[in-house]
Amino acid sequence: MFQKRGIDRNIDWITLSLYLALVMLGWMVVYAVEYQDGQESFLRLNSPAGKQMIWSGISFAAFFIITLIDYKFWQTFAYPIYGVTILLLIGVLIIGIEIKGARSWYAFAGFRFQPSELAKFGTCLAMAAYLSTVGNSLKQFNHQLVAAGLLVAPFILIGLQPDMGSALVFLSFLIVLYREGLPSIYYIIGGTLALLLIMGLMADDPKYIWIFLEGIGVVWLSSYVFKQQSLYTGLSAVVSFGFFWGARQAYFEPQVSLLTLGLVFLILSLIYIRKRTVQFPALLATALFICGAVAYGANYAFNDMLKPHQQDRINVWLQPEKCDPRGSLYNLIQSKMAISAGGATGKGFLNGTITQLNYVPEQSTDFIFTTIGEEQGFLGVVLVIGLFLAFLIQIIRIAERQRSAFSRIYAYGFAGIVFIHVFINIGMTMGLAPVIGIPLPFISRGGSSLLGFTIMLGVLLKLDSKRFQI
Numbered sequence: 001m002f003q004k005r006g007i008d009r010n011i012d013w014i015t016l017s018l019y020l021a022l023v024m025l026g027w028m029v030v031y032a033v034e035y036q037d038g039q040e041s042f043l044r045l046n047s048p049a050g051k052q053m054i055w056s057g058i059s060f061a062a063f064f065i066i067t068l069i070d071y072k073f074w075q076t077f078a079y080p081i082y083g084v085t086i087l088l089l090i091g092v093l094i095i096g097i098e099i100k101g102a103r104s105w106y107a108f109a110g111f112r113f114q115p116s117e118l119a120k121f122g123t124c125l126a127m128a129a130y131l132s133t134v135g136n137s138l139k140q141f142n143h144q145l146v147a148a149g150l151l152v153a154p155f156i157l158i159g160l161q162p163d164m165g166s167a168l169v170f171l172s173f174l175i176v177l178y179r180e181g182l183p184s185i186y187y188i189i190g191g192t193l194a195l196l197l198i199m200g201l202m203a204d205d206p207k208y209i210w211i212f213l214e215g216i217g218v219v220w221l222s223s224y225v226f227k228q229q230s231l232y233t234g235l236s237a238v239v240s241f242g243f244f245w246g247a248r249q250a251y252f253e254p255q256v257s258l259l260t261l262g263l264v265f266l267i268l269s270l271i272y273i274r275k276r277t278v279q280f281p282a283l284l285a286t287a288l289f290i291c292g293a294v295a296y297g298a299n300y301a302f303n304d305m306l307k308p309h310q311q312d313r314i315n316v317w318l319q320p321e322k323c324d325p326r327g328s329l330y331n332l333i334q335s336k337m338a339i340s341a342g343g344a345t346g347k348g349f350l351n352g353t354i355t356q357l358n359y360v361p362e363q364s365t366d367f368i369f370t371t372i373g374e375e376q377g378f379l380g381v382v383l384v385i386g387l388f389l390a391f392l393i394q395i396i397r398i399a400e401r402q403r404s405a406f407s408r409i410y411a412y413g414f415a416g417i418v419f420i421h422v423f424i425n426i427g428m429t430m431g432l433a434p435v436i437g438i439p440l441p442f443i444s445r446g447g448s449s450l451l452g453f454t455i456m457l458g459v460l461l462k463l464d465s466k467r468f469q470i
Contacts, residue, residue, distance in 0.1 A: 010465040011067075015394040019442065019457055022387055023059075023450070026368075026443035027052050028349070033364040033371050033445075035350050048364060048445055055447030059454035066458035071466040074459050075406045078129035082150070085122030088115035089157040096161075104161045116166040117452030119154045124413040124456060126150050127173060131180050132405035138181040147177060165436035168424075172416035179412050196291050200298030202318050207254040209295045213288045214261035221268045221284060225275075317434040331367065334360045335429045339373030339381070346377030364445040366437050369429045384443075388422045398464045407463040414456050 031049035074081075088106075092115050096103045105112045127150055130136060136143050151170050158167040178187065203209050269281035302311060312328035323329035338354040347353065352374040354360060360367050372380050392415055399411030418441055425440040427433030439449040 010468070011461050012394065012398060012464055015391065015398065015457070015461060018387060018391045018394065019454075022391070022442035023056055025384070025387075026440075026445075026450075027056060029368055029371050029443060030364055030445045032350055032352065032375060033355060033368065035356070051447070052445055052450075055450050058447065059451045062451060063454050063458040066455065066462055069462070071462050074125060074410075074463065075129055075132075078125035082122040082126035085115065085119040086153060086157065089119055089154060091115075093157070093160060102161045102163045104158075104163045104166070112448070114166075114446075114448035116154070116158045116161075116163060117448040118455075119158065120169065120417050121452055121456050121459075123150060123154055123170065123173065124410055124417070125459075127176065127413055128406045128410035131176075131409050138177060139183070144182065147182075163437075165424075165438045168436060169417060169420050169438060172420040173413060175416035175419070176409055176412040180409060192291070193294055196295040197298045198318065200295035201302050201314055203295070203299050205254065206296045206299050207258060209299065210292050211254060211257045211261065213292050213295075214258065214265060217284055217288045218261055218264050218268065221265060221272065221281065224280065225268050225272050313435060317428075317431070320431065331361055331435065332431050335367050335370045336431065338370035339429065342374045342377035342380070344378045346373075346375045346380055349375055351375060362437075365439055366425070366435070366444070367429055368440055368444045369426050373429075385426070388418075388441075392419060392422075395460070398460065401467065402464070403467055404463070407460075407467065410463065411460055414460055417456070418453070 027049065030052045034048045092106060093103060095106075097105050097107045097112070099105055099112075104116060105114055107113075127147065130147060130150065131138070136146075138144055138147065151173050155167050155170045158170075174182075174187070174190075178184070199209060199212070200206075265285075269285070272281055302314065306314075309328070312323055315322045316328055316332055320329055320332065325333055334354065338352070338360055341347070341354060342352075350356075352371055355363065355371045355374055360370050363371060369381075369384075372384055376383070395411055395415040395418070399408050399415065402408040402411065421438055421441050424433045424436065424438055425444070428435045439446050441453050442450060
């Protein structure tokens with residue numbers, strides 16, 4: 001299982017260099033967040049920066065050990081490793097410690113460990129092992145169910161902690177599933193449902209949801225009835241959305257829009273049926289009803305089932321004007337202020353005023369990007385985003401040059417996880433994504449995250465270094 005020599009000469013040094021740059025940058029930012037005038041040396045091991053340095057050393061050691069392990073080990077033991085991570089997720093629900101309402105951590109010797117980070121690695125291996133098995137195809141429904149099961153198991157267990165931020169990261173595997181042939185219809189349906197859910201969460205009155213969907217139905221049906229007569233389709237669109245806008249602006253009662261658009265839809269349906277068949281209008285009406293039910297259900301759940309603090313989390317993202325600037329919106333306001341305060345070149349290392357005064361909660365973990373924005377400014381922000389972009393491009397290049405399906409699928413799984421983490425973490429500091437509490441890879445304070453990402457990267461580079469032997 002172990003090889004005699006250390007790091008392989010065929011290892012991708014560009015990717016490894018980008019990793020080391022991100023880890024070093026992360027340590028410096030963690031130190032900047034926790035820095036106070038007059039404190040002792042940054043080498044204090046009991047400080048947050050000191051603990052991050054210890055975890056960096058542990059991660060480097062893990063990386064080196066991975067380079068000694070035969071590359072075939074990871075495919076051979078993919079399912080057992082996945083099984084161990086599932087057991088760790090079950091165990092943390094029983095004997096884990098609770099922090100901020102979530103039982104997500106094991107604690108030992110002054111350190112905390114989050115098993116969900118290793119679960120991402122285990123799921124990557126299991127997904128790659130299953131999809132690379134000869135005869136397995138995502139074109140077949142039974143194989144789609146098994147692949148979905150590999151994702152759903154950790155998703156549910158992490159959701160039960162509850163840690164929905166980490167659970168939602170597993171949706172990143174939809175990227176590798178698409179790359180390996182999952183039919184695009186699933187993504188079209190999923191995207192539509194996601195938009196309907198957002199519509200339902202933002203709607204003040206469910207009637208507007210039905211008006212909007214009826215308007216879509218009228219436009220779509222008219223395009224079939226008056227085929228090659230774009231004038232009629234255009235007029236239909238203007239009328240239907242005019243009723244929607246009118247109802248929103250209270251020019252007339254929403255019930256008027258509902259009845260009028262419903263009548264127009266019925267007339268168009270009768271015209272279409274007379275020319276052709278009843279199937280299309282019936283299917284369209286059914287689809288619109290299902291869409292309306294989903295959006296209405298989201299609206300009902302948001303207003304009548306969620307607690308006020310849960311509603312605030314959603315409103316901070318979708319409707320910040322409804323939030324209390326000194327309450328649920330405070331984090332986002334301070335985050336934006338810190339990033340904008342940096343200007344073009346930043347205030348300088350250890351000179352961030354908002355950072356030093358601890359105005360931004362969770363700044364060393366979830367909101368660590370704000371420190372980069374304040375101290376290093378726009379140029380620093382561009383540099384960090386550029387490093388992550390280069391890192392992701394390198395992973396995709398590695399994926400596409402693999403001769404092994406297992407290695408390719410694993411690489412895309414890893415790329416998806418990194419992308420979702422970076423996109424959501426940076427996006428939520430600027431109000432572009434929901435605040436769900438996930439770390440910025442290699443930069444946020446936290447040993448579990450750093451170790452998990454390092455292990456995933458180590459396995460990828462090991463597989464890539466042996467691609468010519470396959």
